[in-house]
Every structure is written in C-alpha cells, then in structure tokens.
Amino acid sequence: MSDYSHPYLANCATDIEEMLKELGISSIDELFSDIPEEIRFKGELKIPHYPSEMEVKEHVEDLLSKNKTTREIRSFLGGGVLDIYIPAAQDELLRRTEFYSAYTPYQPETSQGTLHTLFEFQSMLCELLSMDTTNCSMYDWATALGEAANMTVRLAKKKFTFLYTGAIAPNRLEVLKTYVIGSNVTLVEVPYDTTTGKMDVTKAIELMTEDVAGIYFENPNYFGVIEDNIKPIIEAAKERNVMVVAGVDLSSLGLIEGPGDYDVDIAIGDAQCVGGGPMNFGGPMTGVFSMKFDRKWTRQMPGRLVGITLTPEEGKWAFTNTLQTREQHIKRHRATSNICTNEALTAMSVAFHLALLGPQGITETGESMYYNAHYLKAELEKIGVKPVFNGEFFNAFTVDLKIPKDKKKEFTTFMLGRKIFAGIPYSFDGENYDYLVTTSYLLRKKDLDDFVKAIEEWRK
C-alpha cells in the first residue's frame, strides 16, 4: 500500500491504516460499496504517466517547443488579443499562492487580499472606461457581449431585438448568437459605411424600432476604425429607451475617450490587453462588464461585485462580495446569469498591471501602438498598398490585399518564411482576403519595415 505516497497525496500507508481502523473498516473499497458492482470500472485506463516532476516538465516543454511564438515571429495579429509585456513585478505578484490558490472570497474576513484587489480592479476599470461600476470579470469579451444582450432584453421587458454593428469581430458574433438562444432575442445587424468603415448612422437610427432593447457597436471597431460619429446614435437610443452597449479596446483608452465619456450604458471588452495576461492562445482572457450606476440596473448585472462595508471596529471599513442575491448560488434559476467561476485572477493581474503602468504608461503604450500603426500605413501606401477604409484608426487597420482564396495558404507560408504572422484574414467579398493588421507596442521600426518589404516582395 506504500505506493499511495505521492507528492500530491497527503496520506501515506500509515495514515490510511490508521484512518481505516478508526472507521472500523478494512479497506477503502468498503467506502465504495454503495456503488453497484456492475458499474464499477474494471478496465485499464489509458492515461499518460510521467513518474517524476522533471519528466512531466520535459514532456510539456517538449510539446510547447513545437510551437512558434511571437518572440520568434513578428506578430501583426490582434483582433481582441494583444501581444503585451508582463512586468516582472506583476508576475511575482501573480506567483503568490495567497492570490492564486484562494477560492472565491466567501469568508470576507479572511479574504481581504482578494477582495481589496478586486475592488481595485473594478475601480481602475471604471476610471479607464469612465464608467461607474465594473464587475469582477466575465469569461471574455465575447461572452460579456452575450450577457449584455441578454441583460438589455431583461431590463427592457417585452422588447426582444438587439442591434449589433456589422463591423463586429466574427468570433464575438458567433458567441453572441449562442448566448441569446434562451432569451428569445432577435439579432439584427447594422451595416457599416464601406468607405469609412464606420457604422452607418442613418441606418442604425432607422433600425431602432419599437422592439429594440439594445444596440451594440465596437470602438475602435473590428476593422480598426474609430467610431467617432456615434453621438446621434446614442441620442436616438436615449430617446427610444434603447440601451447602448459599447465594446471597446481597452488598450486604446490612453488616447481614446472612455465609453462613459460618450455616455454609453454598458461597456464591455477584454482586459487581457491591459495586463490580464499574455496571449496564451486566447485563454484565459479577462471579460469586462461595466455599467452606469443605477440600482435597478446593477441588480440585473451578471457576475460578482465587490463592495465596501463596515466592520465592528469603528472607522475600519472593509470589502465584501455584495449583491450576491443576483447570483446563481442563491437565486438559482432566477439568477441574472449562470456565471460562477469567473476570471478573478486575471482581473487581479490587470489591477497589478495598471498599478504599475499608471496614467503615463497607458498613454505611452497607446502612443507606441499609434505611431507604429500609422508608420506602417504610410509605408505601405508608399508601395501602393492601402487600407480598406479611410476612417481614422488606433493601432490596427485593414489592409487591402485581396489575396485570392486559393493563394491564402501560400501567402501565410510566404510571410512565415519572413518570420511574420501577417494579420487576420477577412473576406469582404467571400473570394479574396484582406488582412486586419495590428501593431502592438512590442514591434519596432525594423519589424514594420520588414513587413512592408515582405508585402512588396509578395506582390512581385
């Protein structure tokens, strides 16, 4: 029985014998006697096994070494996931077991570390977004969008249409569709202007009919274009009691107004790009859900909220999870959402990151990205390659490349050969691919020049 000893198992043979004795049984098996014999699994499980820690490490590292990373290949990929630098100080905090190995702070008195940090996350996000309240995180931007759509419908009562911009990320749209399955929502697309790439204001207002509960746009939108014309839409929405939901690129908010500044009701997005973590192949992300404060609205908000409260010691306030009665563990089928486990640690990671960056840091990283993107655009124009849209942009734009479907793979390989991840392909006509190109602040002039050179060569 001594082979019970394993670093992950607390009890050795002696412990087990002692406990069995106290329980008055002779084997652990007796504790499984209530499981009908016929369903007991009797085969041999095929499960990998690496008996020493070092072998586990080698095995996993060997696997991962088969990947190519953005440390080797210059990445022009974005679309909701940004290549960022994680300061060493941030990583050291994330490595603290007190943070990562704690549970949801159900006992606030012994969990002030988590609660205090999450309150700071909420607070910093509110400042970035110019909103009043932000929850402790959603899974990601896409699911936050699904929740937002459901929430507008829930609040509106008896209105079931949700408008969304055509300049939306395709993956978010897919999740949105999956998420409204249960709520009877009709999704209607608002077209964008094919010259500017911005949402079509007139159409949007036209579409805001009686049945519309909410309208969603992205800023900058999926094509990288800044939506600077949405004021009339927001005004029309207010008039018609349509809730306005904005999905914003949080990394742009050093340079671009927070959605609260242009008066949206709900702001969503993903905080990976402001320190939630490295890209990690797209997960975990850090979904953001933020609102104007309104007691009624807040009571309908999905996800967890940390609030301030009093302690027995006069003058000493503290933090606690609040409005828990919205949540599934109390409200069950009448909960505002099914979310339970969220992305708390990556939210804390954002707090650490923003505390390190400060206002100057968020502005400087924004500037670097802005300079990079605009330099790239200018250089591409010099070789006759243009953006698809003429709207102003921040750190990304869609490059008019029109790679035919059957050349797409070749193009990818060509660019890879130059150590470049070329951007995200997007087909406007279903036949040819343009590329959404994002410049993170980790790219430098040489990388941008190499990109332009590669495109130039490709076109020869």
Place this chain on the structure above:
Amino acid sequence: MSDYSHPYLANCATDIEEMLKELGISSIDELFSDIPEEIRFKGELKIPHYPSEMEVKEHVEDLLSKNKTTREIRSFLGGGVLDIYIPAAQDELLRRTEFYSAYTPYQPETSQGTLHTLFEFQSMLCELLSMDTTNCSMYDWATALGEAANMTVRLAKKKFTFLYTGAIAPNRLEVLKTYVIGSNVTLVEVPYDTTTGKMDVTKAIELMTEDVAGIYFENPNYFGVIEDNIKPIIEAAKERNVMVVAGVDLSSLGLIEGPGDYDVDIAIGDAQCVGGGPMNFGGPMTGVFSMKFDRKWTRQMPGRLVGITLTPEEGKWAFTNTLQTREQHIKRHRATSNICTNEALTAMSVAFHLALLGPQGITETGESMYYNAHYLKAELEKIGVKPVFNGEFFNAFTVDLKIPKDKKKEFTTFMLGRKIFAGIPYSFDGENYDYLVTTSYLLRKKDLDDFVKAIEEWRK
C-alpha cells in the same frame, strides 16, 4: 526635475521639492557641498542604459543566449558543482520576497521566518553529515576549507602545520593557500596511493608530527574515489590531538556514511548539490561548515549560528542568532572570521530542497548517480578505456584518456560536436590529460552510451 521618476526611485519631483523646502535648501547639490569641488566628478560616465524593463530583459537574455547550457549539452562535469533539478515548489519558495529581500535577522522577533528556516538548514545538514552543529553557511567549500584550516590552528595554539590530501580539488587548494596567508600556517601535502587513488595511510600518519594542527581529506576525493581506509588516520589524529577535517560530497550522503559516523571533528563541503541552487557558473555556492559540539570549539567557529531561545510567553520558544560575540561586528579584529554576508538564501534553498526530497529522495538521487557512473565505467571498459584508479567510487571517476596537451582543445571540440561536456581535464604527468567524469542523476542511458560512442570514435 521630473526625470527623477524611475521605478527604482521612490520620490518624484514634487517629493523632492517638498523635502528640500523642509530642509531649507534649494537643491540637492547643497547636501554635497562638503565634498571638495576639486574631487567632484565632472565627466560623462560611460554606463550602459536600457530605458525600459523590456529592453533590459532582452539585452540580458540576448547575452545569456550566447551560452550553451547543460540542457543542450550533456554534461559530465562535476568537481564540486553538480547539475541538479530544482523542484518547482522550491523555486516558488525562493521567489517569496519575505525570504529573499530580508536582511540578516538582526531583529529576531520580526524575522522568525529566516531564523526558523536557517535552523532547519542547520538541522538537516547535521543529519546528513551526522554532525552536531552546522553554521548558517560559508561562501563555498573552498573558503570553508580555508576557515577550517585557520580554525584548527587557532584551537591548537602553537601548532602551525596543516596536512591536506594530494587528492584535493586544485581550486580548493588554491583558495586554501590564499586563506592561510595571515595565520602563519604551513601546508603539507599527504600523497595518495597511485593505484587505488586513496590517501596514503602510512604517509599520513608519518606526517602527523608535533606541529600538526589539522589534517584534511576529501570523501569521495577529487578523483572520485571513496576513502574507506581513513580509520587508522583518524585514530592516530585523536591520539596526537590533531583535528580531522573532512570535505565531503553532500550528494553522496544517501549512500555513504556521514563524516560524523567516522568521527571527524569538522566536516565541510558544498550544499549546492543538495539544492543550494542550479550551477550558475559556480556561484553562488553554499559552503558548509559543520562540527562536533564542544562549547570551546563552537565559540571558535566561523560564521553565523541560529539557536533556540525563550520568549516572554511561557512554552513558546523561538529562534535567534546566537554566539554573535564571535563575529566581526562585535569582536572586530578578534573575530573568528571576517565573514559577514554569507549565503543564507542558498542555505534556505537547501532546506527547501531537502524538505522536498526527504530520505527516500536523497537515496534515490544517489542511486541514480551510482548506477549511471558504474554503467559508464563498465561500458568504457568494454571499449578498453579504464579508470585511472581502482578504488571504489560513487558518481565520478577519473578516466584514463591520456589526451596529449596539444590535442586537448581538439578533444574538447570533438566532444562538443557530439553535444557533450566531456569532464574535467586533470594532468597527472604534466603532459597528458585524463578526465574526471561525473554522472549526475539528470543523465540517462542514452547520454552515457553516446559518451562511450564518442570516446570510441575519438580513439579511432
């Protein structure tokens, strides 16, 4: 003045202005007014500067990537520095700022973490070595040897000769020589038997004349040979009041007796190999200094000691630095050593490592090394290559290769081409090189076979 802001500087321009105001001065420069103008440095300092953290990281990583590591090249190097595996749990503890960013525990009440851990280091080392007391670390094995030699002379009074084995590591011998400069010690070498590689017992006893304060041997010695014949030497030493100092390979102590078991007075060595850290190009190491308990001796011990003491709360004992009056900060020129900063953190690292390894782990790693070395020896013998000595060995032996001086470089390159660090060259005749070959527990059969193959090819 705003460029005072830097992550490593706590005060920004406003702080500085405020403080200057309170000090009633107008610039920081006034605080340097007592430095004669003629010696103020006026030039431009040539110092590298990488303005962002990421650039610092890239620069240092770029430098280090020019190295070849034992992760790529199979290492048969040893000689006091062993390639080991650092468990992730150990590294996580070492990353805790409470441990690494603390000072020497001068205020014990707020430093129990360091003190308690160092006491555990002392304790585990005593168990491994079968000794009574171990200090909180010396710089490394070599300097521990220097201190040990000086200590035997100090204790002996009026005896000034220190015997050392000829089978000593050359680098340790050099440090020993530097360390006894101030203490009037005469160093005399005890020869080893050229067949077995063991210390020459008869000679050793012969050399133990009136003036001898101490005798030093290594076990296994530098050639890898186990000194199993030292009993008569130790008996002779006791009779003549000669202190016996053993330098042991701590990684062997799962299989080999602790020096306390064969009754030495002082045991030294390096605990890098039992978890002090990875090899780090030879530093920091973790010098070990251990003794039989004797109040008089302990008072002459160099380095820091943690002891147990009482607190005001009955029943609650605690830890504190003790016998500080031996140390330089109190005793100044009458101190037992000049050591102040030692290797406390790597000592704590050893405690973490041994707590994780346990008795089974230390035995298993020892066995792996033993099996590896003996397999290698057997396989080499199959191709006609023999150890220089026939004494039993643990994880290292000296391979009779007789590479001529002018071929040495070629041999190194040849082996490197096969991704092998071939061992440490040692010349017995001043003309040809044999190789001290060590097999860590990170080597596997294939690595050993490749070594044999390479040697076979070389000899063709």
Place this chain on the structure above:
Amino acid sequence: MYRQAIYDEPLIYDLGKKGRRAHLPLKTDVSPIDINIPESMKRKEAPELPELHEGEVMRHYLHLAQMNYCVDSGIYPLGSCTMKYNPKINEALARAEGLAYTHPYQPVETIQGTLEMMYELQKALTELAGLPYCSLQPPAGAAGEYTGLGLIRAYHQDKGDFDRDEIVTPDSSHGTNPASTVMNGYKIIEIKSNENGQVDLDALRAAVSEKTAGFMITNPNTLGIFESDICEIAEIVHESGGLLYYDGANFNAIIGIIRPGEMGFDVLHYNLHKTFSTPHGGGGPGAGPVCCSERLKEFLPVPTVEYEEEKDFYYLNYDLPKTIGKVHGYYGNTGIALRGYAYICALGAKGLIHTSEQAVLVANYVMRKVEAIDGLRLRFNRNLPRKHECVIDASPLKHQIGVGAMDIAKMLISRGKHAPTVLFPLIVHEALMIEPTENENKESIDQFVQVLKEEIDKARDNPDYAHDAPYWTSVGRVDDSWAVKNLILSYKMIKNLKTKGEWPPKWPEDHH
C-alpha cells in the same frame, strides 16, 4: 496561536503621488507623429490610474496577499469546491513562452505543440468519462453546463423534436444547474430528494415526459452521496426520450472508479479547477471541458481540435454544420488546460485513482469525527458512506444555543482553519458542507476537528463569543447588509461620496 497579518492598507488610490513611475514600458523607435484621433473621441485627460513607484506597488500587494487565506495557508474544506493543492510545477509550466506568447489566430502549423496537448488532454478526459468526444472550449463549469444543454437542444431539434423544453434536476443540485438551464431557454423541473438524500425514483418518473429534454445530475451529489440508482435513473430518463447530463464537478470522488458514459450518460462537464488541481485564483479562471457521446458529437462548439494521423498534423476543425456555435471567443482557457494536463501526467491512471480513494477516505473520516460532536449531526442516511464530501447539519446547536453554521464558520476562520461551505445545499438548514480533499492528511483533519470542538465549547460557555467571531482575521465580522444598502462599488463612487461629504462612511449608532 494563530493570527492573520493585519495592515491598515489604504486603497491604492490613496497611495503614491502624481509623477511617480512603477514601470517604464518599451517605446517604439518609430518617430512620434501628431495623434490624429478625431476630437470627439480624443481622450481629454489621462485615465486616473495609481501613480506609485515599483517598490510601493509591491508593498501594497504584499500586505494584501498576507491578508488572504489560501490552500497553502491550511485546510480549506469548502464542500462542492474541491480545494485541492495546486502543484507548483503546473504554475511554472503555465508560464512557458511556448504557451504565453502564442496568438489564437496564428497559423495552425505554428501551434502544433499546444494542439497536441489539447488533443491529449481531450483523450484523457474522454477516457475517464467513458464518453468518446470532447471540447475544451467552455471556460468554466457553468459554461460547460450551458454547452452541454445546448448539445441536448441541438440533438432534439435536429431530430425535429421542438417540444422538449424541460430539464429535470434534483433540488439538491448546484445553483448553476438551474441557472444554465434557464439561460438556455428551458423550463426547470426540480424534484425533491428522498430520505436518503438521493433522487426519488417515483418523483423522477412523475417528472419526466415527452417534454423532457434532459435530466441533469451531479453524482456523487451535493450531499456527497452516490446516486446508487443511477442505472434506473438513466433508464427512466432515456425511456422518456430525454438525454442525460452528468455534472462532473464532483468527479474527484470517482476517477477511475466509474465512467459515466458507461452508465448511459450523454454529456458531462468537468471542472479542471476542481478535479484536476488548477488554481481557483480567488474566483477563477477555471475550465469546464465537455465530453459527449457519439450522437452529440456533431453539435459540439467549433472549432474542435483534431488530428490527422497520416500527416502527424493537428488542426482546428470549423467544419461542423450542426455546431451549436461558440461558447468562448477562442478555444477556452488553454492556460488552465495545460495545468490540468500536467496534473494528469504526473499522477497517471493509478495516481488518479488513488486521488479519489484518498479524497473519499478523508471525507468519511472527517464525517465520523464531526458528527460525533454534540450539536452537530449528519443529515440523511447515516449508514451510507459519503464520497468526497459530507453535509453536517448544525440545527441542533442552533436550537440549543442559537449558534448556527455561519457562526461556526466565523469561529473556525478565527483559528486559521478555513470554514466549510455554509448554508448550502439549501435543502439542509444549517449546512456545513465539508470536503477535505486528498490534500489533507490525518493530522490536519484531527486538528480541524479538535478546533471545531474547542470553538463549539467556547460558544456553549458564551454564545456571544460565537456571534462576535471572527477575532484573529484581518478584519472582524463584516456587515453584508450595509454593503448592499450602500453599494459602494468603485473608487469613482467614493469620489462622488467625497464631494457629497459622505466619505468615509459613518458607523450607525446601533452598530455592534
């Protein structure tokens, strides 16, 4: 003697000073140009973020960290949460550059390692579930439920059956079960547990019908009791035409012991952050992979991770015409999946089975010790062994001295032992739900029980001692209702209060 650290740590906004820097980011070497963002969208003032230097940031969060209980602090026996040890090697591996610096849209040939890992993890999970297909996309257990229920819907609809709009579940189920059900547009039919705490077969028979889309069950259930009628249950549900959903959150009790697929289950979700040791992170992230049977396979979320053996090539398959769509923006929480995979590799089949065995052993051990304490009792059939957890009822104590489960929780945290889950499941009034996990050894459990006894004794001497607990935590018992009444949820709201002269908060006269 135990005391949690206390620091009077201000909000980070009350630290620092304008102009301090804690991190200098890389600046591009491209020449600056004018920022041409249209005026209406140009940020007028930089966002108000903290301004500290690096050391200040570290001190702030070090202080906060030390005021937080975690798995490495001591026992954390939250029932239903499976607070197991988070192996340190997993944390190290999850930081590998080969994972961290990969983008979800990079060419598939440049991400073969991760795809292989995902594929191998899927294989292991399907092996343990006895269900042949898997998606790692759901980012948490509840998302797994949502996904699984979506598969069930798609299945029925694909067969042209649009009327099945009910999901049946026991009243002891976890809150996410009904919540996910309703979010999926289903009606929820809750059935009462029988006197053994198990599904009442008669009630089940009465509940199922041609409207039944599926039945959701957690097994072992939230009481820690194995649903031994599981085969009958499956039969009843299948006969009605419904599908079977296995909430695998409690899988830690049954790894390698039973395989739900073999009992007729169609779909199952795991919580990697429970059974497979990935950290809870103060609330997340987790991962809720879903395994399913052949007949549900074609509805799985896209993309699936697949392998072409001939070319030794892994790829993402978007070509599932009947897919339910996507439940996460990308492929789920890959960083968590990696940790789960490493955990499986470290234990192997035998180790995983031992895990369940030890988890069950210690749960029964603690149960017998705790139910022996006066004032506490084991609810439901005392003779049934429990699996990974047990539910103790503190109502007797409440009746005796007015000290309930929550008071017990606060007394325990006072002593440096985390409390069990309290007041859940709702079907037990003063529930203490205890799940030690295989990470607790005998001494640890003995100590826990000893402390529990001592504290209850103290409460008997003086019930107010219990009501005023906790004592040695960084703050005393917080006032949850004040928080709800006042809803102060951000620094922005504090600034508003400040301008109104309402900050800091005033303590009400009657405040205890």
Place this chain on the structure above:
Amino acid sequence: MYRQAIYDEPLIYDLGKKGRRAHLPLKTDVSPIDINIPESMKRKEAPELPELHEGEVMRHYLHLAQMNYCVDSGIYPLGSCTMKYNPKINEALARAEGLAYTHPYQPVETIQGTLEMMYELQKALTELAGLPYCSLQPPAGAAGEYTGLGLIRAYHQDKGDFDRDEIVTPDSSHGTNPASTVMNGYKIIEIKSNENGQVDLDALRAAVSEKTAGFMITNPNTLGIFESDICEIAEIVHESGGLLYYDGANFNAIIGIIRPGEMGFDVLHYNLHKTFSTPHGGGGPGAGPVCCSERLKEFLPVPTVEYEEEKDFYYLNYDLPKTIGKVHGYYGNTGIALRGYAYICALGAKGLIHTSEQAVLVANYVMRKVEAIDGLRLRFNRNLPRKHECVIDASPLKHQIGVGAMDIAKMLISRGKHAPTVLFPLIVHEALMIEPTENENKESIDQFVQVLKEEIDKARDNPDYAHDAPYWTSVGRVDDSWAVKNLILSYKMIKNLKTKGEWPPKWPEDHH
C-alpha cells in the same frame, strides 16, 4: 494597526510522517545494480530528513515566510546595510536557463554570454570607481576586503618590502575591516575620530610610518559623514609609502559624484548587495567585486575575465604569475553579478546619479526630523550634511527614562517599521543608525518619524512599555542570553535533550 502574522509553526521535524513524499526525483533508466560501497563507508540508515507531502512543505514555509519582515514589507532603514528595493526583473533574469545551467568548467567558447556580461559589469564598475581593473571573484564585501588587502601585501612584497605589517583604519570602521586585516596577517592600528566624526589628520600622521602597508577607509564613513579631508588623507598615507583602500560599502552616496580612483585610492570593493540592489537573502549571498589601480593589477585573483577584441572572444586568464591566488572556488557569485548588471542597465548613468542624490536627500530629511525628537540627538557636527545615513544618539532618552536604542528598535518593529541599526557604530553609545535609501519616499519617512515619536511618547508614559516591546511581532522579545547559555543549535541536539528529558525547555522562575 499592524500585526505580523502568527502561526504556531513547529520544527519541520515535528511535521509529516514516515513514508510521505514531497518530490519524486527523476530515476535513471540504467538498470540498478548492487551498491558496492565498502562496508566501512556504506550508509547504514538513510539520513533523518523530513517526510512530508508537497502541500505540507509549502504550508510550513508559507507560514514562516509570513513571519518575516522584508524590504517589501515596509521601511527597512538599517544603517550601513543599504536595504534598497530588489527589482523584480533582476530576480526573473537570474533564473534564466542560460545562467542557471552552466558549469564553471565548461569550455570557454560555450560561455561567451556570461563572460561578456561579467566583462561589461567590470567595465561599469571600473568606470564608477575611477580605477581601471576589476575582479568579480570576491563573494561578499568582507571577501573583497580580504582580496584588496592581499593585493596590498603582494604589492609591497613584490617590491621587496616585507616590513609593512600594519593597516591603519578609523575606529568608526565596519567590523569586517579589522577582521579582514587580521585574517590577512596584519596588525590593525585604529585611530580615533575627531569631533566631526571624521579622520583626525594628526592622529593619522602619528599612526602612519614605514610599517604602514595601507590605510582603509569607508567614505562616506559609518556616521554618514563624508571625509572631506580625503585628499590630505591620501597624501599622508602615500607619503608614508602605504596604499589606500576604499571600503565602497557606502557607495550608494557617491555614485557618479566622486570617483575614488581620482582621489588616489588604489583599491576598492563594492557590495553589489548594497549599492547595486541585489537581495540580501536573509544574510546573503552577496558579491564584493574589487577594483584596483594599474600597479595592483598583476596581483589580482585568477582567473581574470578578459576580452580579445580582434576575435570578439572573451576568456578566462589564469596567466598572472604574481596573482594572490584564488579567494573563491570559481569566479565568485555570478548569479549576483547578473542582477547588479541588470540594475545598472536599467538606470544608466543618470539614473545611478539620481539614486545617490535621492539616497542622500532622504537621509538628511529623516535626520532633521528625528533629531528634533526630544531624547534623541544627532552625534558629531550638526552642521555637516550627512550622506546616505545618519547616526542618532539615544543616550539622552536613556538618561531621562532608561529607554535605550534597543528598546526603541523593539517598539518600532512592534509597529511594522523595521528598526535602524542599533548599537553600531560602537563609538556612539546608544546609536540608531538610519539609512532609508532612495527606496523610501517622503510619506514613508514621515510615517516612520511619526511612529517613532508616538512610541517614545508611550515610553515616557510608561518605560516598561518600552522594555517589554515588541508586541505585534510573531514572538515577543527573545532572550538572547538564554540562547548562548544553552546553545541548542540543531534538531540533533534537541533529540539529545529529549533523551535527557530536557526538552521542551523550562522557563526559569524569574523569567519576565
């Protein structure tokens, strides 16, 4: 409110159980054979090491960690110790595989990166010292002193001068100075400080002679006072034929402000663990590089790190026939050197100068505030600005109410502020030596002074409050003399006491 965490944490030997495993090491795939170690040397019983599982180990040391004050806990103003912030990037970089997994004896062509780093660090250090040559070999400051004194000896002896056997040093010097001197076989001649706390030139003149091998000085000295007569000092010593040793432990006050080499100094050591931010690690490891002038170069320890520009090749040069030998088994603490190098790179010349400026500013700021407290006074010339630290004398308070420097220290740690260095330098009786470093900002210093005032006020109300301090640390004031009397130094010794029935210790009747 501050309280350090408290856990009643046993010795690790009192945890765990026989048979538990916390780590499974890699086992070789070579077949086991009989272990043929000669019987006399074969281990009979495995060493008694702890037997825990991984989670238990982590809990034990987490508890201990939380009972430890560190730089990231708060102000750590230990005078003479330069407890500056340890940048986190340095800790990360020091773990790079390119450093960790390199062996000191691997071929030099495979370690070019590290050699380049060492070479570049040497260059930066020589630049700051104004001395052209450098060895990174000494593993700590004291080892640097030993090395530097060795160079001085070798120099004189090389000139045939064997009679110079005295080293002169001020009485305020650090303890390692005289200790290293004597270990080097020299006689130590200590000279008294003048009323300004500086070297008394007359005393110096009287002390030097044809027996003087060298003069060792710390500048700014241990009182934080700059030795403004440094040029005269140099002249006097050089005239006597002695060499000049600069103890650079206090270099944090003068980076880029003065260069000792330009003032005639021949040799200097740095403490990378002070000036260059590498962690103190609870006592070490540090690094004590030595810089020297042209005439000492040929005596440097072997090997030196050198560069062949043509071949762009770094190498280790052992070919120094007059070398003093080796002072470390390999090349010193390379892992520490790397951190120091990264620190220099992050700050650059300007940043380093700012470091000194801020360090000096805050030291003077704290000095003015603290000397204003009744019962404390600044020793030596009040009008001289201090450099990186100041020495406050608490004797007035001691005379007033019997509360001395050590009591003040204990009151401070009670409040979560680390104490200054106390009772050092020995030439000030109730010394409080305060060195905030540039890591403390104004608020932090204001708070420190405020707490100091409050505590002294409390002590005035009740001196016993001071004598019984500290209160909120993990243990109360420990009894140092009991420790010396009983000398319990290892678990082995505890086991002996146990067999004699003398463990656990009994508290003496008169114990406070």
